[in-house]
Amino acid sequence: MSDFVFATAQYDSGDWDSAPLLPANVIDSIARYTAIDVAPTGVIVPLAAPALFRYPLVYLTGHLPVRFTAAERENLRAFAQRGGLLFVDDHNHDIDGVFHKTATEELARVYGPLREIPNAHPLYRCFFTFEDGPPTTSHELNGWGDNLVHKTLSGAEHEGRLSLIYSSKDYSSEWNYHPDNKRFLSVDNTKFAVNLVVYALTR
């Protein structure tokens, strides 16, 4: 069995590489808490490339407007139909922001209307248990963005499992630090990333 490889989506518009340290941090957490064989570095995969289908979980973020090309849209649709999970995080954490507005519009064109993921969803219990749903980030009340604590994530399902998870919580800022600095935290704030990976691999 091949190692799990964390993939960051590269799309034609916007700043897709706005959280360059996040993949290493997630990879470190996978190794730290699970026995999942994981590649030591992440990869960058263009959304329109067939290589997208090699990765069960693909992470997408940015601050700028998201406008998928027709090829990106088509590839993403096929990715969902083949069982891939796309995790999208708004790096602006602003529901009135342009990333949120454009990304949700584009995602709805591919996945259909986004729905709230209930906090009792298996996503929050498949490895670590998050009773209250998605963990709050320190960036949700930092004065930037919409200054809201988002109680839920939203997403879309295909054949009974999540094929899209959309977050306005700014995990991209929360997890974008070198994994060596994790030792300074009393509570590891990347544990939810482990659930994302475990869910993508087991459901």
Add this chain to the structure above:
Amino acid sequence: MTARERVMALQRLLLAVVVLRALFIGASLALLVTAVARLLALSPRATALAATTGLFVAILVLRRGLGARSIERVALWVEERHPALQYALVTATEAPAPPDVECQALATPWWDVERRGLLRTLVAPGAVLIAVVLLLALVPSASTSSIAQRVRAVAGTGAGGVVHDPLAAIHVTVRPPAYSGQAERSLDDPTSVDALVGSRVIVSGPGDAELVRATLDSSAVAASRADDRWAVAVVMPARPMLLRLRSTTQGGRERLVVLAPESDAPPAVTLLAPARDTTVRAASGALVLRAQLRDDIGLRDANFEIIVSSGQEETFTFRSAVLAHRTFGGRSGGTLEARLSLDSLALKPGDIVQMRAVARDANDVTGPGVGSSETRALRVARAGEYDSVAVEAAPPGDPEGQVLSQRMLITLTEALANRRRSMDRPTLLTESRRIAADQARLRKRVGDVVFQRTGGQPLGEEGDAGVPEGKLTPEQLLERARGAGNDAGSPMDVEGDETPILALNKPLLEAFNAMWDAGRALEQGEPSQALPPMRRALAAIERARQAERIYLRGRPAAVIVDVARARLAGKDKGSSAVSTERFTADPAARRRAESFARASALLARDRDAAADSLLVMRVAALGDSPALAAVLDTAARVTRRGSAEDVALAWARVRRALAGPPVRRDSLPAWDGAP
């Protein structure tokens, strides 16, 4: 009045009575049948049957009286009824008779007796006719006839009467939504109805509304009655659905009609200008925006959307605007134009303007459908990016200073090598040296690039001091670079033990040296010998170009995690998840294959049921496999009414459509061991 004249008068009366009796009897019978049909709520066809029966009986009655057309036979008929005449009447009728015979024929007033007798024969049929007319007036209508209801309930006959099955022949009327401007259309006996979402679909058939139960995707739909027909009206749903019609008569069957919605496609929008993304040093002037719009039914309005993003890192601000809003009033196509003043946007370095055209259609049922073009971006470069991004267009170069590309020089040399046999030596030498001069000019340009990078001065004109006349080794190049004062000490990615200078300039140095070899051969009038080094030079230039491609955005810094060190070092423990079975790669295809197998099993026993199964499959296929849906519809229709050969062919087509297009393999799959 003579005896013959009296017989002729009686003949006329006799003919009239015969015709009237026939009419009375035929009409009485026809009306009686009609009254019974109304009483039993039989279909309008029963009335036609009654009329036919009456006409038939009338003709029979009339035929019996045809003998009255002959005056001799009328005379004989009278003689038969009055024997005292002793054939005097027949004799007087056939020819002018003697007076005594005439007197004998008129001796008794037989004409009065027969006239009264004939008129009496009309009384009974007339009375029957009046009675039947009264009966018809008194018979209640079918809808209120309890006898009809009882008969339907017990005998299982529908309102069709002769047509016992109310679902035997259905009629569908489709009324598209008003915004589409499409005309109403009708379909007879369809298995599937294709119509725009929101269309009103009215399914009707002969008979009473109580005889039909309708459900649309498990929701009951009420049937109504109009003009001796039942009717079920539904609105075309957004996704394919089955309309199930079930007859409530004894042994009544079910009939399926697939409602196949046709979606109103969103407008197709193409942004014609600007044609590509652009990066500029300073944004000023106006930008022309032009878009082409099309819609399958009709456009409502369109506009350009502008988003201006400013900022960097974590701090971004955005402005958005709508430009050139225009209504199209339902036209199917058009163009949208606008001029965007960049000055008014007050763009700063780093700002990005994203533009797209958005159009909405006139769909007021499920829409409006919104279509958008690809997005174009105009970016204002930051100061630090000026050496690596496109800046303002430069004026045309000095024609004398132009150099031909290496690729063009190779083309010229190849042409010269091909023509050399037909040329004399002096001409060949002249043309070859002309190419050699171009090659030397290009070599000088490459040398400039190499020396500028190594901190040296650009090469002078051909023949100036310092111009390398021969090949340079990397060591010589390095020596020259050191001598020029090395300030290219910034860190670079290099391979092996190479110095940064060598790593950077190696391909160009190779090109520089190959060009020297090529120039020397061309100077000697040997174009064929010049070609291999020229091609080496081209390949080296290509490598250099690839190696130095600059990515503005760059890649995120690669952090390599020490997985082994981090493995299970975390203090928190999670609960291992139980892996659940994933769906197959194409679950829809698997489900279709299973459904088709079940339908195939039904085909031998019950063709209608097999056809219904295909229709159910079609509903599922309409969304994502239109080709399969089309062959399923054909197969369902053929299965109901076609011959065995047609059915086999149609089902084979379904099977092929299920299997998908054939996959071409270049070779046999690899052997992976014995099973």
